[in-house]
Amino acid sequence: MKPDTHVKIGNIVMKNPVMPASGTFGIELKELLDFNKLGAMLPKSITYKPKEGNPPRRIIETACGMLNAVGIQNKGIHYFLEHELEEYENFSSPLIISISGYSTEEFIEMVKLLHKRESVSGIELNISCPNLAVGGESFGMDPVATYDIVRAVRRHTDKAIIAKLTPNVGDITLIAKAAQEGGADAVSLINTVTAMAIDIKTRKPVLGNVTGGLSGPAIKPLAVRMVWEVANTITIPVIGVGGIMNANDAIEFIIAGASAVQVGTATYVTPAIMEEIITGVEEYMITYNVNSIEELRGSIIFDSSDNSCS
Amino acid sequence: MKDSIGIVISNEYLSDRYYKIRLKCDEIAATIKEGQFVLFRCSDGNDPLLRRPFSVYRYFPEKGELEFAYLLKGRGTELMTRLKEGDQVKILGPLGNYFQIDQDTKGIAVLGRGVGIASVAVLAESAALEGLYSLAVLSGRNKESIIGRDFLEEAGCEVIGINDQDQNSGVENIRSILVSKIKEGLIQQLYSCGSNRMGRLVKELSEEYNLDSYISFEEYMACGIGVCKGCTCKTNDGYKTVCHDGPIFSIKEVEL
Numbered sequence: 238m239k240p241d242t243h244v245k246i247g248n249i250v251m252k253n254p255v256m257p258a259s260g261t262f263g264i265e266l267k268e269l270l271d272f273n274k275l276g277a278m279l280p281k282s283i284t285y286k287p288k289e290g291n292p293p294r295r296i297i298e299t300a301c302g303m304l305n306a307v308g309i310q311n312k313g314i315h316y317f318l319e320h321e322l323e324e325y326e327n328f329s330s331p332l333i334i335s336i337s338g339y340s341t342e343e344f345i346e347m348v349k350l351l352h353k354r355e356s357v358s359g360i361e362l363n364i365s366c367p368n369l370a371v372g373g374e375s376f377g378m379d380p381v382a383t384y385d386i387v388r389a390v391r392r393h394t395d396k397a398i399i400a401k402l403t404p405n406v407g408d409i410t411l412i413a414k415a416a417q418e419g420g421a422d423a424v425s426l427i428n429t430v431t432a433m434a435i436d437i438k439t440r441k442p443v444l445g446n447v448t449g450g451l452s453g454p455a456i457k458p459l460a461v462r463m464v465w466e467v468a469n470t471i472t473i474p475v476i477g478v479g480g481i482m483n484a485n486d487a488i489e490f491i492i493a494g495a496s497a498v499q500v501g502t503a504t505y506v507t508p509a510i511m512e513e514i515i516t517g518v519e520e521y522m523i524t525y526n527v528n529s530i531e532e533l534r535g536s537i538i539f540d541s542s543d544n545s546c547s
Numbered sequence: 548m549k550d551s552i553g554i555v556i557s558n559e560y561l562s563d564r565y566y567k568i569r570l571k572c573d574e575i576a577a578t579i580k581e582g583q584f585v586l587f588r589c590s591d592g593n594d595p596l597l598r599r600p601f602s603v604y605r606y607f608p609e610k611g612e613l614e615f616a617y618l619l620k621g622r623g624t625e626l627m628t629r630l631k632e633g634d635q636v637k638i639l640g641p642l643g644n645y646f647q648i649d650q651d652t653k654g655i656a657v658l659g660r661g662v663g664i665a666s667v668a669v670l671a672e673s674a675a676l677e678g679l680y681s682l683a684v685l686s687g688r689n690k691e692s693i694i695g696r697d698f699l700e701e702a703g704c705e706v707i708g709i710n711d712q713d714q715n716s717g718v719e720n721i722r723s724i725l726v727s728k729i730k731e732g733l734i735q736q737l738y739s740c741g742s743n744r745m746g747r748l749v750k751e752l753s754e755e756y757n758l759d760s761y762i763s764f765e766e767y768m769a770c771g772i773g774v775c776k777g778c779t780c781k782t783n784d785g786y787k788t789v790c791h792d793g794p795i796f797s798i799k800e801v802e803l
């Protein structure tokens with residue numbers, strides 16, 4: 238029998254737990270990947286006003302990962318709604334839109350606009366961007382700011398709201414709790430890990446923006462740990478992100494407590510990797526006699542002898 | 548655009564630090580054009596992680612074959628040198644835009660420096676085979692770093708090799724070669740890859756003699772298809788992606 242791979246994120250029903258991570262998926266992929274097979278579609282973050290992005294160089298490969306400082310280059314929400322949204326409307330998978338802003342007002346304005354669109358099933362809040370009102374620290378680094386922003390947008394929509402959490406904090410469970418209390422339907426984690434690289438010949442930072450975000454297999458263990466901690470702390474669904482390259486990685490996140498997963502950097506390496514991951518998760522469920530994702534979620538087993546603190 | 552598999556037909560050392568790999572890949576060979584590139588998956592593991600971009604050096608659609616000339620640089624290209632006949636490699640392509648020659652153009656010059664030769668050589672070859680006047684100015688560190696002379700001459704190109712060791716690769720020398728050909732009415736378009744100094748020369752000459760010229764850019768890449776916005780370069784019209792809006796840009800629109 239085909240196992241039950243569906244999952245629910247707020248009022249979104251996904252036929253499987255696999256969706257793209259924001260910034261690594263776009264309409265350009267449609268020739269290479271069957272969007273209708275995905276649990277959900279999730280394009281790059283958009284901002285209220287157009288954003289030029291950071292000066293080059295914007296990416297560099299590092300050991301088993303990459304650094305990026307793209308700076309959310311995009312044409313703004315109005316352009317997106319007029320020209321890009323309709324492209325996704327040709328596909329049947331639920332559409333989640335990632336938004337990012339520099340003030341509460343910008344987030345609210347964008348949520349109001351998206352709320353009116355029937356083809357939008359959910360909204361992911363990329364709160365890793367600096368909050369200009371408080372001098373540039375990102376919303377997602379402070380529990381109060383996280384609570385406030387989620388609460389502020391919650392009033393304007395009943396579509397699923399997902400708060401995307403940054404790992405660049407002391408205790409991520411405090412931020413996750415704040416998002417839940419603010420009314421989020423789910424949290425996704427982790428965004429990229431702030432990092433840098435220096436060219437030893439010129440002694441200059443490699444990235445035009447000096448620092449950037451680390452993604453890829455290098456961050457997976459960190460992401461698994463954080464997903465596990467957060468899933469043990471809150472009751473809303475957790476979406477696991479960070480270094481997922483194959484089905485085994487996705488399954489590891491689900492066992493740690495994730496209801497669904499997002500795939501980022503791996504899509505650059507293999508554009509159709511999400512299709513392979515979806516099939517691989519299903520095969521695992523058959524092999525290990527798992528009937529549903531819910532049964533697998535958080536099924537991590539501890540032996541009593543494993544209680545060391547190493 | 549396809550994420551395809553290429554079967555290695557040959558992989559040989561050329562000279563200096565240059566290699567040439569020939570692949571059988573019907574899907575991509577059938578549609579690729581001069582100036583386009585592919586992304587190579589150099590390892591099956593996570594290190595190196597991202598695919599590496601390589602311009603098509605030559606292509607043979609009837610045979611379903613493609614050639615890439617590559618410079619041994621780091622981990623990815625080192626792994627490429629180990630590929631043997633019969634091995635399979637994942638290649639994504641064809642990617643990016645391609646070189647075009649205006650209808651009323653009677654002759655072109657391509658300027659390639661170092662591994663930049665790999666991107667423009669095929670254009671010079673195709674132009675010559677179509678009966679246009681085709682000049683290839685190939686520049687390198689030394690004589691050995693100049694690739695492609697044999698097949699370009701065979702196709703009927705005029706090939707001028709210049710190199711740093713012989714001290715004839717300076718911009719002034721290239722300028723005087725090009726100016727005399729332009730004044731003779733032989734060349735109406737210039738195409739360049741691999742050196743900013745040559746790019747600036749092309750820009751100057753194009754303004755001076757009103758030539759419709761193009762430059763091919765390289766930038767560090769991740770997705771290769773315009774999704775990640777990681778490979779941007781500055782143009783008169785803001786940032787553009789080298790992989791999707793380029794790699795070929797009109798000399799008028801870029802800052803050098």
Ligand SMILES: Cc1cc2nc3c(=O)[nH]c(=O)nc-3n(C[C@H](O)[C@H](O)[C@H](O)COP(=O)(O)OP(=O)(O)OC[C@H]3O[C@@H](n4cnc5c(N)ncnc54)[C@H](O)[C@@H]3O)c2cc1C
Pocket residue numbers: 584595598599600601602603615616617618619620621622623624625662665666764765766767768769794
């Ligand atoms: C459109 C395009 C066409 C190209 N065509 C050719 C070609 O025909 N022949 C050829 O030899 N080379 C070509 N290159 C450059 C080639 O992609 C790099 O030399 C190669 O990726 C180096 O990989 P590596 O793992 O050996 O080196 P690494 O150890 O990864 O890096 C060595 C250096 O190579 C450069 N580099 C590494 N990865 C990339 C990348 N993804 N994009 C650009 N630069 C990179 C970096 O500046 C780095 O400092 C092209 C690049 C682009 C963008």
Ligand SMILES: Cc1cc2nc3c(=O)[nH]c(=O)nc-3n(C[C@H](O)[C@H](O)[C@H](O)COP(=O)(O)O)c2cc1C
Pocket residue numbers: 258259260261281282305307309335363401427428429451452453454456478479480481499500501502503775777
């Ligand atoms: C080039 C690039 C651009 C990204 N852009 C965004 C973005 O716009 N919004 C966002 O929330 N996350 C963005 N991310 C972060 C990813 O969504 C994801 O959280 C992170 O890359 C970790 O997952 P991965 O290891 O699978 O890539 C970006 C990541 C990369 C590599």
Ligand code: FES
Pocket residue numbers: 767768769770771772773774775776777778779788789790791
């Ligand atoms: S490499 Fe991703 S946009 Fe060009």
